[in-house]
Amino acid sequence: MIEIKGLKKSFGDKQVLKGIDANFEEGKSNMIIGSSGSGKTVLMKCVVGLLKPDAGSILYDGRDFVTMKYGQKRILRQEIGMLFQYSALFDSMTVEENVAFPLKLFTKYTKKQIDDRVNFCLDRVNLPGENKKNIDEISGGMKKRVGIARAIALNPKYLFCDEPNSGLDPLTAQVIDKLIKEITLEFRTTTIINTHDMNSVLEYGDCIIYLHEGLKHWEGTPAEIRNTKDARLRDFIYAAQFMKDTIV
Amino acid sequence: MRFFFFFGQYLLLLRNTFSKPEQRSIYMRRIFDESQAIGVESLGIVAIVSVFIGAVTTINTSYQLVSSWIPDSVIGQIVSDSTILELSPTIASLVLAGKIGSNIATEIGTMRVSEQIDALEVMGVNSAGYLVLPKIIAALFMLPALIIISMLLSILGGYLVGMYAGIVAPDHFLSGAQSTFKVFTFVFAMIKTVTFAFLISSVSSYQGYYADGGSIEVGRASTRAVVYSSVLILLFDYILAQLIL
Numbered sequence: 135m136i137e138i139k140g141l142k143k144s145f146g147d148k149q150v151l152k153g154i155d156a157n158f159e160e161g162k163s164n165m166i167i168g169s170s171g172s173g174k175t176v177l178m179k180c181v182v183g184l185l186k187p188d189a190g191s192i193l194y195d196g197r198d199f200v201t202m203k204y205g206q207k208r209i210l211r212q213e214i215g216m217l218f219q220y221s222a223l224f225d226s227m228t229v230e231e232n233v234a235f236p237l238k239l240f241t242k243y244t245k246k247q248i249d250d251r252v253n254f255c256l257d258r259v260n261l262p263g264e265n266k267k268n269i270d271e272i273s274g275g276m277k278k279r280v281g282i283a284r285a286i287a288l289n290p291k292y293l294f295c296d297e298p299n300s301g302l303d304p305l306t307a308q309v310i311d312k313l314i315k316e317i318t319l320e321f322r323t324t325t326i327i328n329t330h331d332m333n334s335v336l337e338y339g340d341c342i343i344y345l346h347e348g349l350k351h352w353e354g355t356p357a358e359i360r361n362t363k364d365a366r367l368r369d370f371i372y373a374a375q376f377m378k379d380t381i382v
Numbered sequence: 383m384r385f386f387f388f389f390g391q392y393l394l395l396l397r398n399t400f401s402k403p404e405q406r407s408i409y410m411r412r413i414f415d416e417s418q419a420i421g422v423e424s425l426g427i428v429a430i431v432s433v434f435i436g437a438v439t440t441i442n443t444s445y446q447l448v449s450s451w452i453p454d455s456v457i458g459q460i461v462s463d464s465t466i467l468e469l470s471p472t473i474a475s476l477v478l479a480g481k482i483g484s485n486i487a488t489e490i491g492t493m494r495v496s497e498q499i500d501a502l503e504v505m506g507v508n509s510a511g512y513l514v515l516p517k518i519i520a521a522l523f524m525l526p527a528l529i530i531i532s533m534l535l536s537i538l539g540g541y542l543v544g545m546y547a548g549i550v551a552p553d554h555f556l557s558g559a560q561s562t563f564k565v566f567t568f569v570f571a572m573i574k575t576v577t578f579a580f581l582i583s584s585v586s587s588y589q590g591y592y593a594d595g596g597s598i599e600v601g602r603a604s605t606r607a608v609v610y611s612s613v614l615i616l617l618f619d620y621i622l623a624q625l626i627l
Contacts, residue, residue, distance in 0.1 A: 182504050211506030222497035236505050239405050294504075 141190035168345035215285030230265035255283040275306035398510035412516035421524030436539030458558025461540035479611035487607035490590030491600035525579035
């Protein structure tokens, strides 16, 4: 479980996060939604430690990430897997080298054990036999899947996904959503997903947080969000005409 | 004030770069890969530049020595001394600042804007150590090797032009080149080279590491890497000459 308390972050005069409190539960897909500039990405970057918050605390199963020493942070980070918006795969490496990278750095596995784990992870994301391909030889959807395979290589307790569907066609997007959901349930990870895709929010989300202008404006489940009376949230989730037609 | 901000940022990057590495075996492989990119792949351009430096120095020296009282062997002397003391370490390093510096800044800058550095950080990898340290170590070993090759090729270029253009007899050229050779000159050239290697690799890495934005910013970082490395090479060339000679 990840608990966030009073998280604030500013860039110069601009306060992006104005004091966010949130709980992200284990074994659930926790969705963060909000319009562009609402602070979703900054929130995720603070939680994974890419940005240092100005105030507040981030508790990973009770361990405060903000006040931790560098060495403790490094150990905790080995429990974190992250899927980046554009996959962030190392383009100088092959598919299997990308997945093996954290294993080589942080485990004492033999070559055979690393190969086995890489094959398991690639099988899990439905990419068996693609080990030797270079990153520039595979499609956007495959890159996302390799990104997921790399993220789960160390068997993480916490999985972060930043816009996992961006740039993907609807069918591939659904495959990725389904895969993240399955992994969350199978490995009981605390999964946090930043997304704009309302289909994935409604179909695969367990808990949803809506950010507006740096504050948590709403929190609930997919069933609750469908029937919300909050005008601002309704404007956001039913921005597309066909969604409005569906609800009417 | 901006200078102090950037200088402080550069020092912080160096501190992180030289902190304890995660897995030595992976670092060793990266150092070999970087040595290939920085050293072996720069051999061609260094060879071309060096041969022409020596050839042109021979012609220029012969043109300026108009008195028949001055022996031909002086040409070999001047070509050898100026090559070892100044031309090879400085000119070749300036050329390498262009080739290696832009390469390093573009590579690291692209990794920054494509979130690959963020991916390393999230995994708990010291990204500065992983990316920058192998480049600095490779540069510190490979640049002196390249400059020694450059010195030899430059003297060879001067020798061949002197011989085939009828400027100086081969034995006169060689005796002149050998007559004033001092070990100290060579040591000084190596001190300069190691300093330039550190400047090129660290400044270019710094420019790439803190690139922010998209492809345009990566291009700018690459340009800054070359310009700043070149200016620093000239500045430290002067400082070292003033201090040591």
